[in-house]
């Protein structure tokens with residue numbers, strides 16, 4: 001039976017609980033264990049798919065089409081395993097299952113209650129990922145201890161240790177040790193309160209991970225150990241790191257994986273840190289500046305584009321380049337162009353999105369990139385913008401548009417997919433998850449991937465209208481990847497441009513720190529060429 005680690009958070013949200021859990025997952029993998037991860041989210045939405053990115057950040061899509069919490073992206077990037085929709089459960093989905101069972105009559109005669117029915121369903125979700133092919137399941141409980149919504153989850157994980165046996169479960173609590181300026185001191189009180197709250201729910205943490213700006217002294221760790229009743233070596237300090245990929249090494253130095261394995265009475269092979277240390281060196285050496293404009297709608301909240309940002313960074317690591325992201329509000333593009341403010345960029349990404357706001361700005365950015373030979377990568381809605389721009393400005397279809405934004409457009413070059421026409425519900429009804437595409441030999445995407453058939457994750461309703469394909473191809477557009485039945489266009493590109501590539505998919509979900517996604521890798525490659533040429537050009541004119 002797999003062992004279980006539960007990660008809870010206290011004091012404040014956004015402590016990096018997901019990164020801590022992911023780092024622990026990586027450390028256990030580096031010891032030869034088979035690890036899977038899961039997130040339990042206390043909110044009532046059935047999944048984050050219908051939530052505004054401002055509310056929740058990016059929606060991470062799994063191969064099997066799950067629309068999940070962005071922490072699953074961290075999990076996949078750190079433990080390098082593809083997860084499924086089972087790795088994310090919300091209060092909403094748990095109640096949905098219990099209520100469906102109640103309607104079916106499964107509980108006939110019984111009063112359906114939070115304890116035991118909701119808590120049993122939570123435990124069932126935890127068991128669902130606890131399969132024979134894993135050694136350790138790490139479950140992160142979203143939210144903060146002390147929240148009303150979190151109570152059934154705490155009760156379920158408390159019961160879980162009773163059911164599974166003491167040595168099979170380890171509780172890790174992540175807290176904050178703030179530095180109070182006027183007192184000039186780091187304070188342990190919030191940690192004490194949070195642990196007291198956790199204990200009042202029957203959970204005594206085995207390990208406390210203290211987030212802090214500066215490292216904690218041994219004395220402070222001793223104090224936390226005494227007051228919170230955990231071993232001194234089980235007080236682990238995660239002081240702010242230079243980059244997130246350093247975190248596993250920091251936590252290992254602090255003994256996190258060693259203590260967790262002791263609690264779980266697990267013996268493993270020696271840890272092999274070498275590949276991860278090499279990665280961190282590569283990250284630190286990636287300093288050659290390259291400026292990429294990200295033309296988005298939700299740019300005030302960078303978490304809305306988390307996987308895109310990570311993919312750009314990974315691609316930078318590969319080239320020894322430090323990617324500087326210029327966050328550009330799509331609605332502002334036309335004004336910025338008038339001031340020639342995009343000329344200093346080395347490359348552009350037009351990411352996915354929903355809703356009309358900013359779409360014309362994305363089209364303007366696409367035009368600028370095409371005409372000025374700026375490397376440009378379009379993702380999902382980005383492909384829509386680049387297709388509309390090409391249709392309007394190159395293929396002579398001045399009124400081209402996407403029917404998402406102009407249902408009666410004369411030239412619907414982007415249109416609703418057939419099987420979407422009858423759909424009335426919003427949640428979980430898009431074309432979701434992994435689909436294959438066949439790439440045309442000799443094209444840029446084929447060269448980038450180095451294979452003829454690729455699989456990428458999707459999340460969209462609208463797409464390239466095949467009725468316009470030959471017209472756009474005659475004007476010079478290359479449809480470089482199509483669905484295996486050849487009906488759907490999945491990749492487009494231009495030949496006479498340094499890098500003008502778009503995909504209907506979301507390749508950002510599959511990039512890894514040590515294995516950058518080929519489309520991002522080649523975007524940054526082309527952007528670095530542009531940057532070098534620009535510097536040369538400047539030197540010649542001087």
Ligand code: GLN
Nearest residue numbers: 352353380381460461462
């Ligand atoms: N809004 C577009 C669609 O539904 C694009 C979605 C996206 O970019 N993920 O098709």
